[in-house]
Amino acid sequence: MVKISKGRAFLIALPFLAIFALLNLAFGSVYIPITDIFKALVGLKVSNTQSIIILQLRLPRILLGLGVGAALSVTGNSFQAMMKNPLADPYILGVSAGAAFGAILANVLAQMYDPNLVFYTWIFAFASGILAAMITYLVAKKGRKLPVTELILSGVIVNLMFGAGVTFLIVYGWRNVQLTSFWLLGSLAGSGWNSVIFVGMTAVAMTLFFTIIGKYLNAMIAGEEEASYVGVKVERLKIIIFIVGTFTTAVAVSASGIIGFVGLIIPHIARMLFGADHRISMPASAVLGGVFLVVCDTIARTAFSPSEMPIGTITALIGSPIFIYILRRRAKIV
């Protein structure tokens, strides 16, 4: 049976992808031999500097990359199913612009009032991202229903609104270009174990959740009426996906800024490789998204060493050609 062999192919690919992700520990401003990496990981003695670089700098960064990549891809996949729209991504509801606005606002306020506010940046980002999504929801809501077209349109409006707010803050309040690029293009730099644990737990829980409701998502891509004919409570499901997706995106963005393209292209690649069945394409999206982001991050921090390219640039640079390729292929099939 083909379905099983797809799942099996995925399981076989898993350990290779995990090893591949760990190989990225070797690269950076300082090259560390692979043997030393495994020694450090299992707790054997290596030099102090190397151990700090691996365990305190690179490992959390790679794990954060896996978490953020998985969270964004899984959310993107669920939005693409819910909205029946191949161009949907986690940022379509305005969470990204909202989070960026919150983060930059926190920094502006820190400059003006209390420097300690900088440490609460991620809370500002998270709250503001959720706020933006709530506005989107309230604008789109029609009675007890949440029509998808309205949702996409109001998401666009909210994105523009908060985008304008970001520009306003940058021009009038605050001129730290590097931090702006952190929030607008994303970065995994400076990630501590705290955010790794938070993002990682969210990513794992959400991947499980979306895999479990995969059969309902399958029905959703055939249309809302069709889904309701096979017993899916469509409106309730949409609101659940909306809430869970918004939360996941806000977690990811408040940890790493707006990393583009992952949530858009990875679900497409997962569907191309493993089919559209969400019971498989969800875990596949999570793993592919995580590994893709880690690889992009390695390129971002090594190719231009010692300075760093914002990871959003790399994902877009690698992601765009892949996406164009898929788009052309789709056009041929349909």
Add this chain to the structure above:
Amino acid sequence: MCEIEVRDLNYSYFGTLRKALDAVNFSVCKGEFVGIIGPNGSGKTTLVKSLTSILSYKGKVNIMEKEVRRYSKREFARLVGVVAQEFLPAYDMKAREIVEMGRIPHTGLMGQMSREDEEKVDEAFECLGIPHLKDRMFYSMSGGERQMVYVAKVFAQEPQILLLDEATSHLDIGHVEILLKKIRIIFKKEKKTVVATFHDINQAFAFSDRIIVMKDGKVVADVIPEMLTEKLIYEVYKAHCTIVHHPKTNKINVLMDLEDERSFDPLRNTLIRSKSF
């Protein structure tokens, strides 16, 4: 008591005053095959959507003596299956994965397919004679094959009542024959009910036990096919036609009077030269 009871059903689409359904009354008993015909915009699809409680109608729609709104979605999906005009998933899927959707109302929260579910899916493919399509991708199929897979999905759902909403209107006659024949034979054998709207009235006459004719949201006739007259067809469709009996099956058949420039005026019972040509 009949299986489907519709009493004083009214519906207007949001923001319009026109009644899409206007005091519709009818009932369908267990094991019947009822065809619904009427011109475009007469309310056939609205009626089907009301029967599935997708639309918030006014009036009473009872299925198995229970108001359709009061069923849980899952419960309802095990009772009623719907085949619409077209099924088009946003992303390409295997035929098998599509038919598996039919098992959603029967599986638990995790959606794990049991051995029995797998068997039902295979059965649905066998039943329609399309086991060769199981592993084909949906987008690569012809319109006819897609519709067969779609019906297989609804068969896997094992509904007691089947609603067809112009399910055959864009199929060639070969697919129409195989699809409607299979549905009729299987549902008659298991004494299950079918309510079908038709675009093509001859298909409706060939397969239905009873015909409900709709116009402007109202039921204008509820009769066995043999009772329909040319006059009624003209009043409903504004089409000139002749009713004949099929030489082999003896079922009634409507022929359109489109020969050259003349058309038949059923009100005067004469051939007239139409000015509109």
